[in-house]
Amino acid sequence: MKTGVREMNSRIPVIFYANHAYWWDGFWSQLCTEEFFHQNLHIIIEYQQLKKHRFFTRLGAFSLDRSRPRSVLDTLRYAAELLTAGSDRQNALWIFPQGKIQPVDQRPLLFFKGTASIVSRAFENTPLIYLVSVVSRIEYLDEQKPELCLSFREPRLLSLAEYSDADDLTAYMQKMTEAHLDELSGNIRNRTLNEALTVVRGKASINKRVEAVMRFFGFEKG
Numbered sequence: 001m002k003t004g005v006r007e008m009n010s011r012i013p014v015i016f017y018a019n020h021a022y023w024w025d026g027f028w029s030q031l032c033t034e035e036f037f038h039q040n041l042h043i044i045i046e047y048q049q050l051k052k053h054r055f056f057t058r059l060g061a062f063s064l065d066r067s068r069p070r071s072v073l074d075t076l077r078y079a080a081e082l083l084t085a086g087s088d089r090q091n092a093l094w095i096f097p098q099g100k101i102q103p104v105d106q107r108p109l110l111f112f113k114g115t116a117s118i119v120s121r122a123f124e125n126t127p128l129i130y131l132v133s134v135v136s137r138i139e140y141l142d143e144q145k146p147e148l149c150l151s152f153r154e155p156r157l158l159s160l161a162e163y164s165d166a167d168d169l170t171a172y173m174q175k176m177t178e179a180h181l182d183e184l185s186g187n188i189r190n191r192t193l194n195e196a197l198t199v200v201r202g203k204a205s206i207n208k209r210v211e212a213v214m215r216f217f218g219f220e221k222g
Contacts (some may be wrong), residue, residue: 004154005132006036010090013083013122014039014130014155017115017173019103020096020127022138029094029149030059040093044114045073046100064114066099076114080121084127093118094134097173104181107176113172116166123160130155131173135180138189146195149193151184 008014018025026043033041041060049056051063083091095118098113117140122129133153138146153176163169187193 002022005152007139008155010039012128012130012157013082013091013093013121013126014132015115016094016132017177018094018096018114019104019109019136019177020087020098020101022136024148025096025136026056026061026135027095028148032150037090037092039090040064040082040087041092041094042079042093044096054149055166064099066112072114076117079118080124083118083122084125097170105185107178109174109178111177113166113170115119115173116169119158119163119169120121120166126173127160129158131158132156133154133173133176133180135177135184136182137184137188141188149184149188151180151187153180159203175220197222 005121016029018029024046029043030041033039043059044064045056045061046064046066049063062075062078065071079093079095083093085091087199089137095115097115098109099114100111119129119131132155137149137174140146159183
């Protein structure tokens with residue numbers, strides 16, 4: 001995680017925009033918020049998913065229904081209001097601009113313009129907004145169980161003067177996410193993860209338990 005992510009000005013709202021490759025994405029956004037940021041968490045989730053899994057509302061989730069254009073506009077307006085509402089803590093919105101779960105290696109990524117539209121509406125009530133790229137990838141590395149790798153880029157502090165239009169900002173976020181995913185994939189492939197933080201550690205996998213037994217009995221791996 002980049003240092004700047006944890007040093008953001010709490011008076012400025014932040015949008016975390018992320019790739020959407022896993023059903024678990026909403027959970028780790030809550031985990032990161034509780035572990036590192038202590039913000040007012042809000043998450044936009046596709047309507048059908050939230051309808052099936054109402055417990056996501058406990059994480060601060062609300063839905064966006066693309067089948068109802070008027071509803072989409074209401075949701076974008078509501079998201080901007082949440083971002084700019086008065087609060088003692090930083091307001092944070094986690095959003096997955098792909099709009100649905102897609103393979104992590106799909107290229108090009110296709111982002112909807114909703115995130116940029118929220119930014120535009122939020123500028124009616126705030127002069128500055130942080131944008132933070134977040135990417136995730138699940139891999140089997142040296143363990144029996146898979147590992148979730150997350151990466152945060154340095155926040156971009158965006159002002160109204162810098163905002164041109166929804167198309168440009170959407171293209172920027174799309175290219176940033178593609179490059180960020182490629183960077184994370186390279187780090188995983190090259191095992192350059194020495195500076196990574198372990199946020200949650202599960203039960204030891206079978207290979208670790210076998211190695212522990214072998215060490216206990218004085219056996220060495222052949």
